[in-house]
Amino acid sequence: MSKITPVILCGGSGTRLWPRSRASKPKPFLPLVGEQTLFEATVARSGDTATFAPPLVVTGVKHLDHVEAQLAGAQGATIIVEPSARNTAAAIALAALRLDPLDIMLVCPSDHHIADGAAFTHAASVAAALAAEDWLVSFGIEAVTPETGFGYLRRGEAIGTNGGFRVAQFVEKPDAVRAQAFLDSGEYAWNGGIFAFRAGAFLAELEAHRPAISTAAREAAAKGHAEGQRFHPDADAFARIESESVDYAVMENTSRAAMVPADMGWSDIGNWQALHDARACDADGNSIAGRAELIGCKNVLVDSDGPRVSVIGLDDVIIVVDGDEVLVTTAAGAQLVGKLSGAVNQ
Amino acid sequence: MSKITPVILCGGSGTRLWPRSRASKPKPFLPLVGEQTLFEATVARSGDTATFAPPLVVTGVKHLDHVEAQLAGAQGATIIVEPSARNTAAAIALAALRLDPLDIMLVCPSDHHIADGAAFTHAASVAAALAAEDWLVSFGIEAVTPETGFGYLRRGEAIGTNGGFRVAQFVEKPDAVRAQAFLDSGEYAWNGGIFAFRAGAFLAELEAHRPAISTAAREAAAKGHAEGQRFHPDADAFARIESESVDYAVMENTSRAAMVPADMGWSDIGNWQALHDARACDADGNSIAGRAELIGCKNVLVDSDGPRVSVIGLDDVIIVVDGDEVLVTTAAGAQLVGKLSGAVNQ
Numbered sequence: 001m002s003k004i005t006p007v008i009l010c011g012g013s014g015t016r017l018w019p020r021s022r023a024s025k026p027k028p029f030l031p032l033v034g035e036q037t038l039f040e041a042t043v044a045r046s047g048d049t050a051t052f053a054p055p056l057v058v059t060g061v062k063h064l065d066h067v068e069a070q071l072a073g074a075q076g077a078t079i080i081v082e083p084s085a086r087n088t089a090a091a092i093a094l095a096a097l098r099l100d101p102l103d104i105m106l107v108c109p110s111d112h113h114i115a116d117g118a119a120f121t122h123a124a125s126v127a128a129a130l131a132a133e134d135w136l137v138s139f140g141i142e143a144v145t146p147e148t149g150f151g152y153l154r155r156g157e158a159i160g161t162n163g164g165f166r167v168a169q170f171v172e173k174p175d176a177v178r179a180q181a182f183l184d185s186g187e188y189a190w191n192g193g194i195f196a197f198r199a200g201a202f203l204a205e206l207e208a209h210r211p212a213i214s215t216a217a218r219e220a221a222a223k224g225h226a227e228g229q230r231f232h233p234d235a236d237a238f239a240r241i242e243s244e245s246v247d248y249a250v251m252e253n254t255s256r257a258a259m260v261p262a263d264m265g266w267s268d269i270g271n272w273q274a275l276h277d278a279r280a281c282d283a284d285g286n287s288i289a290g291r292a293e294l295i296g297c298k299n300v301l302v303d304s305d306g307p308r309v310s311v312i313g314l315d316d317v318i319i320v321v322d323g324d325e326v327l328v329t330t331a332a333g334a335q336l337v338g339k340l341s342g343a344v345n346q
Numbered sequence: 347m348s349k350i351t352p353v354i355l356c357g358g359s360g361t362r363l364w365p366r367s368r369a370s371k372p373k374p375f376l377p378l379v380g381e382q383t384l385f386e387a388t389v390a391r392s393g394d395t396a397t398f399a400p401p402l403v404v405t406g407v408k409h410l411d412h413v414e415a416q417l418a419g420a421q422g423a424t425i426i427v428e429p430s431a432r433n434t435a436a437a438i439a440l441a442a443l444r445l446d447p448l449d450i451m452l453v454c455p456s457d458h459h460i461a462d463g464a465a466f467t468h469a470a471s472v473a474a475a476l477a478a479e480d481w482l483v484s485f486g487i488e489a490v491t492p493e494t495g496f497g498y499l500r501r502g503e504a505i506g507t508n509g510g511f512r513v514a515q516f517v518e519k520p521d522a523v524r525a526q527a528f529l530d531s532g533e534y535a536w537n538g539g540i541f542a543f544r545a546g547a548f549l550a551e552l553e554a555h556r557p558a559i560s561t562a563a564r565e566a567a568a569k570g571h572a573e574g575q576r577f578h579p580d581a582d583a584f585a586r587i588e589s590e591s592v593d594y595a596v597m598e599n600t601s602r603a604a605m606v607p608a609d610m611g612w613s614d615i616g617n618w619q620a621l622h623d624a625r626a627c628d629a630d631g632n633s634i635a636g637r638a639e640l641i642g643c644k645n646v647l648v649d650s651d652g653p654r655v656s657v658i659g660l661d662d663v664i665i666v667v668d669g670d671e672v673l674v675t676t677a678a679g680a681q682l683v684g685k686l687s688g689a690v691n692q
Contacts, residue, residue, distance in 0.1 A: 019656075293687055296679065309672045310365075310686045313679030317660070321672055326655045328665055328674055333642065333658030340656045341639055 003053040004128050004196070006046035007095040007107045009088060010039060010059035010067055016271045018343035019325035020303060028110040029066040032269060033278050040070050042110040045117055047074070051125070052106075056098065058082060058091040064230075083235035088193070089249035090241040093206055093217035094233055101200025104131045107246070109193045113278050115265025123262040126162045127196035135159070135258035136205060136251060137196040138167065140189030142263040146179035149270060151191040151247065153259050167257040170247060189259065191247065192266055202250065209253040216241045272318040272327075273334040276301040290321070299331070349399040350474050350542070352392035353441040353453045355434060356385060356405035356413055361684035361692075362617050365671035366649060369692040374456040375412040378615060379624050386416050388456040391463055393420070397471070398452075402444065404428060404437040410576075429581035434539070435595035436587040439552055439563035440579055447546025450477045453592075455539050459624050461611025469608040472508045473542035481505070481604035482551060482597060483542040484513065486535030488609040492525035495616060497537040497593065499605050513603040516593060535605065537593065538612055548596065555599040562587045618664040618673075619680040622647040636667070645677070 010028050021027045028039040036044065046052040054076030059067045061081055071077045080094050092107055099105065106124055114120050127137040140153045156168030170191070174182060182188035207214040216237050223234035251257055267278045279287040279301070286294055290304030295312045302309045304321035311319065318334055320327040325342055337343055356374050367373045374385040382390065392398040400422030405413045407427055417423050426440050438453055445451065452470055460466050473483040486499045502514030516537070520528060528534035553560040562583050569580035597603055613624045625633045625647070632640055636650030641658045648655045650667035657665065664680055666673040671688055683689055 295682055295686070304672070307667075307670045307672050308688060309674065310683075310688050311674045312682050312686070313676035314663070314674065317674070319672070319674055321653075324653045326650070326653050326665070326667055326672060328655065328657045328660065328663070330659035333660075336641055336658050337656075340641070340658070342654060342656050 002103065003049075004046070004051060004104050004106045004124065005053040005099060006043070006055040007092065007105045008039070008042055008055050008057045008110050009091055009107065010057060010063055010110045011085065015338035015343040015346075017269070017275065018337055018340065018346070019322040019327055020305075020320055022322075023346040025066065026063070026111075027269065029063070029070060032275055033113050037070055038113060038269070039067070039110040041113070042108055043071065043074050043077075045114060045120055046106060046108070046124070048121070049075075051121070053103075054078070056080065056095050056105075057110075058095055060085055068229075077229060079230045081230050081232050083233060083238050085243070086238060086241045087243040088246040089206070089210065089213055089244045090217060090238070092195075092202065092246050093213065093241075094221055094238075096199040096202045096206075097217060097221035098231060099199040101198065101203070103199045104128050105195075105197060105199055105202065107193075107195040109268075111269065112192065113265075113267045113269050115267075115278070116263075119262065119264035123260050123264065124196065126160075126164060126260045129162060130160055130164045130258050130260065131196040131198055131201070133160070134198060134201045135164070135256050136201060136254050137164070137258045137260055138251060139192050139194035139262040140165075140259040141192040141194075141266045142261065143183055143188055143190050146176060146183045147190065148173055148176055148179050150268075152179075152182050152188040153191050155187050155189065155259065155261075159258060162260075164258050164260050167251075167259050170252045170257075189261060190266075192262070192268070193247075194262070195246065195251070201256070205250050205254045205256070210242070210244070210249045213241055213244065213249060271334040271337060272301065272320065272329065273331045276318060276331070348449060350392070350397060350450050350452045350470065351399040351445060352389075352401040353438065353451045354385070354388055354401050354403045354456050355437055355453065356403060356409055356456045357431065361689040363615070363621065364683055364686065364689035364692070365668040365673055366651075366666055368668075371412065372409070372457075373615065375409070375416060378621055379459045383416055384459060384615070385413070385456040387459070388454055389417065389420050389423075391460060391466055392452060392454070392470070394467070395421075397467070399449075400424070402426065402441050402451075403456075404441055406431060414575075423575060425576050427576050427578050429579060429584050431589070432584060432587045433589040434592040435552070435556065435559055435590045436563060436584070438541075438548065438592050439559065439587075440567055440584075442545040442548050442552075443563060443567035444577060445545040447544065447549070449545045450474050451541075451543060451545055451548070453539075453541040455614075457615065458538065459611075459613045459615050461613075461624070462609075465608065465610035469606050469610065470542065472506075472510060472606045475508060476506055476510045476604050476606065477542040477544055477547070479506070480544060480547045481510070481602050482547060482600050483510070483604045483606060484597060485538050485540035485608040486511075486605040487538040487540075487612045488607065489529055489534055489536050492522060492529045493536065494519055494522055494525050496614075498525075498528050498534045499537050501533050501535065501605065501607075505604060508606075510604050510606050513597075513605050516598045516603075535607060536612075538608070538614070539593075540608070541592065541597070547602070551596050551600045551602070556588070556590070556595045559587055559590065559595060617680040617683060618647065618666065618675065619677045622664060622677070
């Protein structure tokens, strides 16, 4: 089997982890868990050259500097520079058009955390084997809580011999009652936005289900130009691509949708509480980055870029100091951070 | 009756309102309630020249710059510069020795807040009338909560015709059960450390009950020297004065102890929660100084010297930003602020 090409998607508006994450330096480019940034960790995760080809990164022009700086160690990496934001169907289509039709793509968001790299590698190899048989494969992330913020995959019949399944159903974000029922049934996994397929297989399905996107994407690729490690799609053609998710445009429509279960300590780090969950904590559940002193606190996250933070008597609270902004929120309130005027008016 | 001389005591270590209050600029010199500092408000409160003589301030050398800067508008003010810290008996003795024995002193701490200035002025005039009859008068602050952090005065028989009483008993800080009993009985008032007496009467009682303090204080005054508006007691003699509170040295021993009730919106601003209580709040009990945005918060105090503070979902929490320090505490935890290493190791 040929090597797998990691296709790393870099976007993000930087509101839910504000004020650490800002429009000018969003989530993928921050060292949120451990010393690497989420982007660097994503690149490193598929850095084994025995298994993986050099990565192909898709990003917007405004994040290009961060991407190039943080790609420094990745030999042979290339970058597709999106002239505008057109969602994941467009990004993946452009990547597929830069590869050989037989190449296997492993599409990875760059703003997720995966604690268990070996489990990721195993799932990637299972997915790649199915992709080689022209399945379009989603990672089915083991659901551990009744999340209402994710789409779900319902497991269908087994395929292959390594633990793959057909996808019986793609489910949009459920309400709390349905999410709990999904969790209880054991038949559902989270759709984490990680995919594997042959470039040609993806493009064929895109052509079948979204011919307009396919045509515009082909034109954007054909009229684009390379410049060193960068590839610039044609801006006019790219702008005509309808903004759709890959799930909606392709995965939910193809008859060849498959999934591989992935139990790998995954988190989308979707808000400060999710980040707290992903970070190492002491026996009281407290996690400190920067200078802090805590008295009588439990499950408190402190993340300060400079000032010392002194905290007394609080439970389940998140405190973030970043330059001229201080955020203090309950764990439950972390979902509302993106609505703060500081986050909105960046 | 001669005019009343305000004797304003300035000390404070700046730990309980840390990080806003620091050793280098403690509580009296900060604009904690309204636009004036507590010290400026104390001076202004007895600024009516029809009733009051110019103030006599007693302070340590390390706060002299703050005192002189903030006394700017007080005509004829004088300052006793303590060469070391020797508690209130020493401070008041030195002040008394700089006055005529018949002068009436009104001793006022400079780190308290008094919301009702007219009630203060009325209590001061009642106290001065009793002092003119050689009573040693304490303000009996109307007790409104079962505080365990204050001393109490038990009301004795009425004296004079303006609402003064003998003090039946001085009570040290009680436990919670006794404090509640005091409050329920209606016979007890808080000892707020505000006193009125003739200089000569005070010195006579000091001589009777603490002859060693009296002797050392007289020597410190006699060997001291004036320098413009400042008076410097002799450092060696001053250092020999035993460090005692005026309550312990004089008020609890004299047979001429009186009290005047004072219901004047008093607070010692003894911690951040007390400051929150003294500040203006919105309908949700929130109080903001500096830039802040609150979502779903009740009874939250924000006090920031620069950075914007965004708060979500918290009740009964205090957030203070001061330079390189951020404090986040529950209302109940506010009592522990002085134990934080930031407050201790200033």
